[in-house]
Amino acid sequence: MGVSRNNSFIISGSKLLPWKENHYNFQLSRKHHQIIKGTIYTQNQTPCxxxxxxxxxxxxExxxxxxxxxxxxxxxxxxxxxxxANPKMKYELTVFAPIISK
Structure with missing residues (x-):
């Protein structure tokens, strides 16, 4: 049985400004099937x-x-x-803040 490994990083809500792209680079493990999940929060730490x-x-290359x-x-x-996932590739998440916020 394979071993599951979790990695995470936290992005401050103050970094997610409207009309600004936010890029985060990462490399995936050698396992081919990957699940990428997370939660985005606003500046005041409420779910976005x-x-x-x-x-x-x-x-x-x-x-x-x-x-x-x-x-x-x-x-x-x-x-x-x-x-x-291809372990020879890099991956990037780009996060856009919502256009309309409450």
């Missing part, structure tokens, strides 16, 4: 509903970037991706 999270695959998909956070600020 309606933020958009893009996941992009980066091939440094070919200087290529491929958008794999996107998710919009739910009312709890949560997003989730499931993908077949």
């Amino acid at each position: 509903t309606g933020a958009t999270v893009l996941v992009t695959q980066i091939d440094d 070919k200087q290529e970037r491929i958008l794999l998909g996107f998710a919009v956070t739910d009312e709890a600020g949560c997003y989730l991706f499931s993908l077949e």
Whole structure:
């Protein structure tokens, strides 16, 4: 049986400003099937509903970037991706604050 490993990082809500792209790079483990999930919070630490999270695959050798998909956070600020990862590639999450906030 394989060992599951969780890695996480925290992004301050003050970094998620409207109309600004926020990029976070990471490399996935050697397992091919990956689940990427997280929660986006506002500056006052409440869940951020309606933020958009893009996941992009980066091939440094070919200087290529491929958008794999996107998710919009739910009312709890949560997003989730499931993908077949290539351990030779890098991945990037881009987070956009919601256009309309309450």
